[in-house]
């Protein structure tokens with residue numbers, strides 16, 4: 366382990382942050398990047414390659430944020446850069462259909478059992494917002510059910526007891542989201558089968574859709590308990606409620622066909638994002654033909670977007686999905702993530718530090734708590750001060766983690782065994798400071 370000077374050089378980041386705050390709220394374009402939860406100023410990034418990210422002060426880090434999940438192949442993957450370079454010379458946006466959109470849609474339809482038709486948008490938020498609107502129109506019902514701690518982007522109807530940045534900053538239900546909107550959003554506890562069953566028995570006929578992260582990734586990583594997803598599928602079917610899997614994180618992450626393939630539970634609609642953009646802004650929602658045909662121009666449900674299906678983004682999408690479709694990467698990711706997870710547990714055990722580790726495939730998290738974490742309420746009892754100490758220590762040792770206890774760690778195809786060993790050694794040193 367290369368010893369790094371205890372104090373990180375951050376002069377340029379500091380200067381850039383001061384300047385940014387003059388023009389951008391909080392100096393960032395997404396709240397969690399402000400590092401508020403870990404009590405340090407954010408790093409400004411210069412470049413990234415493979416598993417490494419470099420800040421403007423020339424510090425190198427092993428990256429486990431990977432842009433919050435999208436870069437499953439690693440930063441600046443040569444095949445993606447090459448393909449984007451070629452297509453750039455043909456123009457950047459046409460506002461008209463291109464063959465690439467069809468090719469990308471075909472791969473998604475082939476990969477996801479729930480998807481017969483898919484529409485591209487520009488973010489996970491747009492995908493979820495559109496899927497909710499579609500479900501309400503299709504069922505002619507208003508109410509929706511989400512789960513506390515699940516984050517589905519910042520659309521009003523879902524910014525209720527949300528996870529991710531909302532939980533990190535302690536504003537899980539945002540001001541500006543009106544009563545009218547939140548009264549149609551019912552929030553239940555993730556992994557609480559009895560509560561879901563009781564609620565649906567009472568008002569199932571009023572529920573347009575149930576939206577869930579099939580693997581929660583926004584309150585830390587919390588896998589579904591045995592039977593939870595199966596029950597959601599069974600009961601929503603009984604009440605003709607649309608089941609939406611928000612696979613913005615898990616899609617193409619935990620396996621090529623997402624969590625619905627991993628657990629063999631098929632929702633009615635699926636939302637995608639992150640990985641399918643290959644580092645560019647792409648979201649998508651898709652599902653059964655009979656539902657998706659309600660979307661304009663076929664049906665009455667309106668949804669649109671100037672840059673939807675953008676040819677540059679679609680090129681990155683296509684190249685990413687072509688590489689992932691060979692599927693050998695998933696064995697590689699599983700092996701590396703398992704070594705990392707086992708090493709974390711070994712370090713914590715030997716140092717006598719109570720940490721609850723979770724993992725599904727190559728998304729993992731550590732909870733600083735002596736409890737077992739299966740839902741939002743328990744996740745919220747974690748010691749976020751300890752997480753902040755851990756985060757800063759790991760950063761000093763060249764490991765770049767999410768600046769929040771309520772996010773996930775992501776591996777990529779470019780993380781090496783050397784990265785893993787360095788990370789485990791850094792983890793051991795960092796835990797000694799807890």
Ligand code: KE4
Nearest residue numbers: 395433488489490516517518529613614638
């Ligand atoms: P975007 O609008 O950020 O592309 O996607 C929203 C979204 C939807 N569904 C799930 C399950 C998500 O995790 C997200 C976004 N994830 C957060 C991080 N956990 C994005 C990072 C950020 O907000 O800066």
